Amino acid sequence: MRRLVYLIVCLQVFFANAKEIDVNFILEKSDAIRNPSDSFFMEVRVESKEESEESLFEVYTKGRDKTLIKTIMPTMNRGRNLLMLEENMWVYVPNLKRAVRVSLSQKLTGQAANGDISRMRWASDYEPKLIGQDKQSWNLFLTAKKKGLTYDKIRIWVKKKNFHPIKAEYLTVNEKILKTAWFDGYREIAGGVRPTKIQIESALNKKDTSLIEIKKMEVKSFPESNFQKDNLQ
Amino acid sequence: MKKIILLFALFTFVTYQANSEPVLTGEAMFDYAHLSKTQISDEDDLIRSRPSVMANFSRSLGQGKERLSPFSIEGSFYGYANFKEGETGKSEFRKLILNYKGDHNVFNLGMQSISWSETFGVNIMDVVNPRDYSFYVFDDLNMSKIPVSIINYQYFYNDFSFQLIYNPEAKFDRLPGHGSLFDPYAKYNLPLEQTPSPKAFSDSEFGGRVRYLFSGGLDLGFIYYSHFNRNPAIYLDPALNKLHSHFEKVNSFGETFSLVVGELVLRGDYLYTPDTPYATNDLSFRYSDRHQAILGGDYSTANGFSFGVQLHMDTLFDHQWISAQLKNSFMGETFRPSLMIFSGLDNQDLWARAEFSYFYTSSFQIAPQYNYLAGKSGEGIFGEFTDKDYYQLMVKYLF
Numbered sequence: 001m002r003r004l005v006y007l008i009v010c011l012q013v014f015f016a017n018a019k020e021i022d023v024n025f026i027l028e029k030s031d032a033i034r035n036p037s038d039s040f041f042m043e044v045r046v047e048s049k050e051e052s053e054e055s056l057f058e059v060y061t062k063g064r065d066k067t068l069i070k071t072i073m074p075t076m077n078r079g080r081n082l083l084m085l086e087e088n089m090w091v092y093v094p095n096l097k098r099a100v101r102v103s104l105s106q107k108l109t110g111q112a113a114n115g116d117i118s119r120m121r122w123a124s125d126y127e128p129k130l131i132g133q134d135k136q137s138w139n140l141f142l143t144a145k146k147k148g149l150t151y152d153k154i155r156i157w158v159k160k161k162n163f164h165p166i167k168a169e170y171l172t173v174n175e176k177i178l179k180t181a182w183f184d185g186y187r188e189i190a191g192g193v194r195p196t197k198i199q200i201e202s203a204l205n206k207k208d209t210s211l212i213e214i215k216k217m218e219v220k221s222f223p224e225s226n227f228q229k230d231n232l233q
Numbered sequence: 234m235k236k237i238i239l240l241f242a243l244f245t246f247v248t249y250q251a252n253s254e255p256v257l258t259g260e261a262m263f264d265y266a267h268l269s270k271t272q273i274s275d276e277d278d279l280i281r282s283r284p285s286v287m288a289n290f291s292r293s294l295g296q297g298k299e300r301l302s303p304f305s306i307e308g309s310f311y312g313y314a315n316f317k318e319g320e321t322g323k324s325e326f327r328k329l330i331l332n333y334k335g336d337h338n339v340f341n342l343g344m345q346s347i348s349w350s351e352t353f354g355v356n357i358m359d360v361v362n363p364r365d366y367s368f369y370v371f372d373d374l375n376m377s378k379i380p381v382s383i384i385n386y387q388y389f390y391n392d393f394s395f396q397l398i399y400n401p402e403a404k405f406d407r408l409p410g411h412g413s414l415f416d417p418y419a420k421y422n423l424p425l426e427q428t429p430s431p432k433a434f435s436d437s438e439f440g441g442r443v444r445y446l447f448s449g450g451l452d453l454g455f456i457y458y459s460h461f462n463r464n465p466a467i468y469l470d471p472a473l474n475k476l477h478s479h480f481e482k483v484n485s486f487g488e489t490f491s492l493v494v495g496e497l498v499l500r501g502d503y504l505y506t507p508d509t510p511y512a513t514n515d516l517s518f519r520y521s522d523r524h525q526a527i528l529g530g531d532y533s534t535a536n537g538f539s540f541g542v543q544l545h546m547d548t549l550f551d552h553q554w555i556s557a558q559l560k561n562s563f564m565g566e567t568f569r570p571s572l573m574i575f576s577g578l579d580n581q582d583l584w585a586r587a588e589f590s591y592f593y594t595s596s597f598q599i600a601p602q603y604n605y606l607a608g609k610s611g612e613g614i615f616g617e618f619t620d621k622d623y624y625q626l627m628v629k630y631l632f
Binding site for chain 2: 079087088101
């Protein structure tokens with residue numbers, strides 16, 4: 001009898017936990033798919049329908065809130081480097097030879113916002129909520145924990161099998177879709193299988209699309225001084 | 234000349250020691266500027282006709298390309314020829330530094346320019362570099378800064394930073410050529426005498442800045458710098474019947490801030506320089522406590538549009554000005570028109586600049602611009618240049 005009671009209790013606990021999936025855990029695991037470590041380097045190519053030439057960026061990330069993006073191509077924008085420290089951003093203006101404080105709304109190129117490359121960790125910026133699931137994926141709704149983020153709300157789909165992000169809808173405060181992103185091109189890079197292609201489509205004009213391709217990703221450490229506006233050149 | 238040879242020798246030595254790939258970028262430019270209303274003759278109204286090259290190079294030292302090296306050498310070399318009759322070409326290093334980048338410490342040793350201003354245009358906080366007034370205030374501000382050979386140390390810890398600067402060999406501002414088109418003192422037709430050049434080490438300049446980025450996004454900085462006055466005080470010496478440009482050591486104290494509120498960026502600069510030497514409108518020599526302040530805000534959107542307004546105040550001139558800048562980009566950022574207006578609030582100064590920059594290819598830029606100037610003589614800062622409106626054409630090839 002005692003054994004039966006024990007079994008019933010264990011089964012109740014098991015099913016109760018199964019119902020309450022830890023959404024923070026899903027988000028953190030999904031973040032870990034996109035970010036190999038606390039400090040890493042990426043070479044990113046962005047191809048946009050509205051831009052005549054493709055763009056090439058070098059991205060240096062340290063910790064959860066420090067990102068330096070160096071513009072390599074196109075030549076006309078070369079040197080227009082961006083520094084993001086938490087929700088603060090500076091851009092280096094080559095012809096002024098100085099870093100200028102800017103708002104986070106500054107776009108990188110085409111449909112790609114700075115946040116699409118610089119803020120690849122959702123768990124620290126957003127409060128997740130499970131809003132649906134099927135056999136294949138979880139559907140989470142993310143609400144910004146702080147002001148000044150590129151997107152106020154995000155709806156994401158994460159594969160149950162391996163926590164791979166599949167799709168994200170970037171929303172306004174009023175939950176209107178701004179852009180949709182598809183995470184694709186999964187391959188072995190920087191010690192794990194990660195998405196190397198992000199296709200972004202504007203909700204206003206479906207023809208306005210940008211393809212973000214991660215050409216190179218390496219775990220690397222950088223000095224703190226790299227992430228200072230006075231060294232943005 | 235000796236300095237240039239020494240710098241070249243240093244550069245050759247350190248680059249020989251390096252085993253990484255050097256990075257070379259730059260631009261070849263042709264710059265043509267001409268008064269739009271005839272003043273003297275078509276030839277004499279030519280402001281500049283100048284092909285130039287700016288070459289920027291950097292090379293990390295000691296280790297391979299794939300590994301981070303704390304040492305690097307960086308430089309910019311600028312040279313131009315002059316097609317205007319009677320004017321010669323020039324070549325100079327705009328930057329030549331040996332750089333050390335540690336985790337929390339950065340050393341930049343050598344010829345460089347320092348930017349401390351948060352606001353645009355006049356850049357009152359940039360007191361480390363003297364100014365080249367050859368083209369009065371109309372030159373690109375970055376190019377009007379005269380590079381100085383300094384020891385520049387920066388320390389960073391989280392959101393706090395401080396910077397120390399020592400310049401053993403101070404320089405004075407470079408004044409407009411006597412009788413040149415943009416010489417505000419041309420009408421006096423008197424010889425100009427200058428304070429003897431500063432002595433190395435005994436006339437050194439020094440100071441620094443402390444900065445803190447608060448969690449709410451307020452970026453606050455305080456500066457102190459001991460330097461020669463950056464405003465040329467040109468007065469009339471009645472005994473000798475000569476104009477005299479006076480420079481002496483002054484101390485500047487300042488504060489800068491920037492804050493982002495949604496799409497709006499607020500920025501401000503304030504500089505206090507007690508006992509600044511200056512010349513009055515009737516060319517008498519005086520001292521005054523100088524307060525300069527610029528307060529502004531700019532709004533920008535994701536599609537490349539930006540609009541900014543700034544309020545300028547300077548107690549030395551006892552005037553206020555307002556400036557506005559409108560920028561946008563079209564056709565995949567290849568067409569970048571801009572309009573800048575600088576206008577006196579209690580004086581008749583007006584400077585309006587319209588530029589239509591177009592990138593024919595990503596490397597080839599054409600930028601025609603028109604500058605309208607107006608003011609009242611003896612009042613404000615553009616009074617002497619009324620009717621000296623000019624057009625300028627810049628053709629650039631980026632490599």
